[in-house]
Amino acid sequence: MKQTLLTILLLLPLWVNAQLQENFSDGNFTQNPTWAGDESSFIVNSQNQLQSNGPAVTGTILHLSTPSQAVVGTTWEFWANLKLATSSTNYTDVYLTSDKEDLKSADINGYFVRIGNTADEVSLYRKDAGKTAVMIINGQDGTIGTSNNIARVRVTRSINHEWELRIDVSGTGQNFVSQGTATDATHKRSAYFGVVVRYTSANSKNFYFDDFSITDAQPPVLDELQTITTQELILRFNEPLQPAQATTTANYTLNGSIKPIIAELTEAGTVRLVFSQNFSIGTNAVSIANLQDLYGNVLANPIERNFNFVPPPVLPGYNELLITEIMADENPVVGLPAQEYIELYNATADKVLMLQGIRYSDATSTTTFPNVQLLPGEYAVVVPNTQVANFSQYGRVIGISNFPSLNNTGELLQLRQPNGRLIVAVNYSDTWYKNTSKRDGGWSLEMIDVTNPCAGIANWAASVNPRGGTPAQANSVAASNPDNTPPAIADATAIAPDRVLLRFTERLDSTQAASIANYSINPGIPISSIQVQGPLFTEVILILGAPLHERQLYTLIAKSIPDCSGNLSSQPLSITFALPSAPVFGDVVINEILFNPRPNGVDFVELVNRSNKYINLKDWKLANTSGDTISNIRSITAANYVLAPGQYVVLTSNPDNIKSNYPAAREQTFLRMASLPSYPDAAGTVVVLQPNTQLADRFSYTDKMHFALLDDKNGVSLERIRLEGTTTADNFHSAATTVFATPGYRNSQSQEGVRAQQVFKIEPKVFSPDADGFDDFTTINYNTDKTGYVANITIFDAQGREVRKLVRNELLSAEGFFRWDGLRQDGTKANIGTYILYIELFGLNGEKGEFKERVVVGGRF
Template sequence: MKQTLPQSFAQKINTFIAAFASKNFRCGAISSRNFLRHTYLESIKPAYKSGLAGVFILLLLPFLAAAQLQETFSDGNFTHNPTWSGDVNSFIINPQNQLQSSGPAVTGTVLQLTTSSQAAVGTTWEFWANLRLATSASNYTDVYLISDKEDLKAPDVNGYFVRIGNTADEVSLYRKDAGKAATIIINGQDKTVATSNNVVRVRVTRSINFEWELSIDVTGTGQSYMSQGTATDATHRRSLYFGVLLRYTSANSQRFYFDDFRITDAQPPVLDELQTVNPQELILRFNEPLQPEQAQRATNYTLNGSINPILAELTGDATVRLVFGRSFSTGANELSIYNLQDLYGNGLAAPILSSFSFVPPAVLPGYNELLITEIMADETPTVGLPAQEYIELYNPTGKVLRLQGIRYSDATSTSILPDVQLLPQEYAVVVPNSQVQQFSQFGKVIGISNFPSLNNSGELLQLRQPNGMLIYAVNYADTWYKHNTKREGGWSLEMIDVTNPCAGIENWTASADPRGGTPAQANAVAASNPDNTPPILVDAIATSPDRVILRFNERLDSTQAASIAHYNISPSIDVAGVQVQGPLFHEVMLLLASPLQERQPYTLTAQSITDCAGNRSQPLTATFALPSAPAPGDVVINEILFNPRPGGVDFVELVNRSDKYIDLRNWQLANLSNDSISNFRSITAAPYVLAPGQYVVLTSNPENIKANYPASRQETFLRMTSLPSYPDDAGTVFVLQPDGQVADRFSYTSDMHFALLDDKNGVSLERVRLEGPSIANNFHSAATTVFATPGYKNSQSQEGVQAQRVFEISPRVFSPDGDGYEDFTTINYATEQTGLVVNITVFDAQGREIRKLARNELLAANGFFRWDGLREDGAKANIGYYIFYIELFGLNGQKSVHKEKVVVGGRF
């Protein structure tokens, strides 16, 4: 039987609606329902009995939605209808039915009251306030329009508030982010509340597009609003509470007054996002919370004009999950949404129509199926992009890739990618969640939390499946920019050829886009750059008696490289196992069946090794040996450049003068500071074995050294992050073994350079005799034909001379012209007793003294003195004969005199 409302009941409804609409009573959404319950309970009872109560409520919904909060305190309390919580004992309702502060008269007091409110978008907030005080940094109020916390004093509050007062005596709108200081988003006009009795009515609106406007009426009547500005901010889109927070000094504890709080949401919900989860499931995200009943009614959703979901589930206050009984059509689909309402009864005036495209199910990427193709490691100074680090992902496959759960890591941290799909040949830029909006203009953006900070100088980045399986790895460095200006910041590194993902520096370079990069877009430097070259075996290093590490110049086919059959060692030692070292796969560990012997060189042969691109090598060989424990003096300083040319860098060259193979892993360079060894720098954390007689050049910039000294041997360079400071005037170089012992030290001064050099900058000091001590007399300026000899034999190197007599001169004729050929002579000595002291004076052919070469020098068992052909005044000696007058004194007072002839030659 059809049911109708009794005429008397309908009249009562109309009377009630008229009263409600005339706003003759003051209530919020809750209190209006209480009014219904208490005032018209008897009238409603017949309707409930006849099943018509629902009709009554539906008739009232438009009026209940008129104000989601309307509080004028006319009921004389704030404990219900609505309920306020917080510092309730520090507020009163005064005789004028206003909320008034009544807290302790203590300077620095902070009070708060909050009440429930979920209105956040498409909303208008209005209120009246009277601050009967002079506002300041210690006397102001914050009216929170949106808050996710009931306790407004909590440091982790997220929301927005209107501040009345503070130092500028203004009314302004702020955003509060958890753990951070509040940010002003609309800066109101100064001095609008600059009296001792400040009355103001405030109105704030926020559109469904997150556009804010702040207006105030200093008359307090609501008839003379003046706009204070507009702004767009979508940072916080949900609310749980509305409230007031105030701060005061002791005299102002009772001088804050509030009234006429009104929150109105008259806008229907808006669909922010539609996401396909799988072939039969959608996620809908709306801009505000929804009424659960309508949101979960399956008939309110229609796919492609006729298909309703089998499940409509409200999974969050503004998120709906739809599950359909069939898969979506490939390509274009359309979803129609009807009859949804927000929490305040605002319904859709017309259906929402949302088109989406469906592609086949996404899969997790395998090895090299998801690439990092762009890296912005140093974002400042900016060129044209937002000042934010980022990486770019690219799908090189024909598959749709599912990124959910993929682990993106640097050396110290890991972040998890969200539930995002990447279409075939699609790019996406990855940034912190807070930066998504800044990058949306460029293309697809993936926001993540805990974005790993990228090192400007370079580091290893990895992508791995949720189970830990490697997808992709790249170990970038700032040398990859190949451009000194761009490496200083604001420019990204871009992969040149995305079909050659295993390549390193040769397939990366600085972006050529005028903005500084191409996030989420094809790279500006894109070009064909295939790898057609087979791998090279760089070296072999024995890390223990039964393990050898092989290093290759590029990534290998890890499966193929793991075969024992590819490796042979001579003298014969069987290979028991092979492990290809990830994640870059350019190192192979050989497990040996029997131990290596110290001081025994071995030859490793690797055959048919295939790189990542499929290029197969010819037989590759390398010599190695098991390292021995070092002793001080085994590895010594052989050359140092401490005064480089302008724009150049320092280097220290070491040489292994022992018959051992010595591993430099965990060795250190240092200098002298305040008479202590200081400023330690690790030479290398990886194995690096020096063979007998082998050189190694330590520098922070091998490319710079190579550019300044083209003859240098680049294969001897070992890059360090930084060297200790070695000043141009004087300093001390220390080389320390892993056990802390000093392997060698050399104290230098600029005066050690050959005095006749026109320019000492860029000229190194070289060791003269390998076996000699690391003292000034055993170092000389490099020849001016080369200026330095990094990585190869010193230009001033001299073989030791075995003295057949007490003193032996070599060479007898020399030419101190800096050409690297016999630029100095040496006075070599060998004695059979200790404690001898020597004086050496140089005389010319006329018997005139020209140089005191040594005075009271205590002799070792053997050694040498060096004369560079200079007079005492620093001038070059003339071409001709000279005499070394040598006086030798013993402990018992005995004395002997020796005279040796030498010739200073030169060009005529």
């Protein structure tokens, strides 16, 4: 561009002199202006006329030319005297415009007046490079049919390219006669004006010229306006411009107030304008003021020109085409046609998006969009072809074949370019409605803030439009809802000895998330590569350069990883993880069960990892029994979910319900299941299965396991007493009535294991069976020297009266415990006082032992 402007500036002296007035009164043609060509074959004679003076050779062609860029809104005038009889070999051509200095060249583009030729006329011609000249005004024949032909010629060309040729054969300029008019706009630029003479040998000195005049009294006219890019205009004027005014940015205004940052004269009459912002889609207005042509003609009034701008359509990039509304469950109808649909939105400010070939898919099927375009900010609803007419009243409708059926409860929807590159992905769920009644059907899901496309549930809600949705229109829930929160790590799971899966709380900038330099693991484990998991970009897999070790806790540090909206945590993100170990029976056990919830409540099952391993619950199952058969198997989770040693997990279909009924519950321990197997109030069996269907734990319960003195068992869970004990009825007790259940934290009836140093040990020796969660029962702990003993335990009061036969002929393991809840044989509560536990122990070989232990039943007075 600099070189072009330099060339124009170098030509400026020529432009200043381009309005020609030449009568040769200075006696030469070498200056003011300067003529070039066959200079040695012309002279200025004593009458101060330009005269041919070439060699006396038949067929000679001579020329002289001088710079002139006048081309439109111009009057050319000159005097000529041909002292010869004109013919096909004796005539002159006066070039009004030419793009070449050498007027004898065959490659000229321009216009000329021919005096002479076989018809002895004065006519106007157009010359196209490499072609024979074309007559555009045929002058009257015989006007110069003598041997001394004088003619004053005047040619005008209007700003609308209307030509008129006039001649005065008296030469005085007082008697012009029109030879005709024509309209021709073929050539709009000129560089030279000049004369060409052709003669036979006798006429070498018989061509005389004088009074050359080129006058332009019209200001420049804008011929053409062209958009080159979204911020660039080309203005083409009908004639050359003065560079100083043409390159002044203040002389141009876009849409009332916007000035260009560049105003460049790329050639004599062409201006390139560059703006710092994009043109508006649709109508734009440009105003041009203060320009002048090379002859000082200034625009009397600003030129006002409107132009329509529609950029060429392009395929949408990532998040440039959005899914902003989803009607997944159309029944029962609220007000819209009974049809599933999605809504598209062009989220760009200045791009026309081309949809042809874009692939739209759900979890099971894919279709492609037809040849349609979306303007910036435009909405369109997508429906089957058969439904287009039913939705046309709402706005732009796009009909497609093989419309993917939308799942009522949710699924992953994607739009991809024809080459497979991701445009947008939405993993909607019926929880996004945030309204129980509306998710039953007839209402659409709407995006709240279309400038925050990466957000999930936080940026979607059920439509509030009375029709049930707003297809092809701005959403009824539209509001500002920016994402100002940086991402966090939700969890980290070692899915293999050399692979760690990170799950983030929101979508990431996938480029930054793929940088190895942004991660580290302590104790030091090298990271060899990163895989950012599409299409949602919330998960990252770290490929390790060395294997992890089981039962080793690692710390992962992540830094400089922004979310999709650019939010970045000010501090590095940190999380611990470990490599899961293979489980065996009894590693993860049933710790608590609520099978008889309050009215409108739901069941839950709590598991606990009582091993020293990290155990992944992915693909574990929860079941019940039908007779002796395990049945009603339900998946606990298909995702990675690692239980650390001592960690609880609460399995339920409705975490919100559990939290509302038990406010102290630990929400972070909840794991939602689609549904639990049936666990009847009277009795049932809870079965936990490992991924290979091996039994992890099993518990058969009845409602009679509850503390008999409870006024209301509904809403009270059964809790495990000892973590290391067996999963049997003796090891479970009703939760304390102060909490009713302890989902996600230590059981209210939990008791540390007591190892008896002697054969039997009572703990605690004083207890109060009042269901307050504090020493509600006592345990008779035993430790024998071998297995195979059988025990009887009978409870007597202080007067020696039998109160309860607690154990009868019970086969003992090497160690364990029995529990007394303070109830008599008839189910009534024992009185406050001292009681004797009479224990009989029988061996397989006839051994017998007797033991007496004291215990106190306490209570409130």
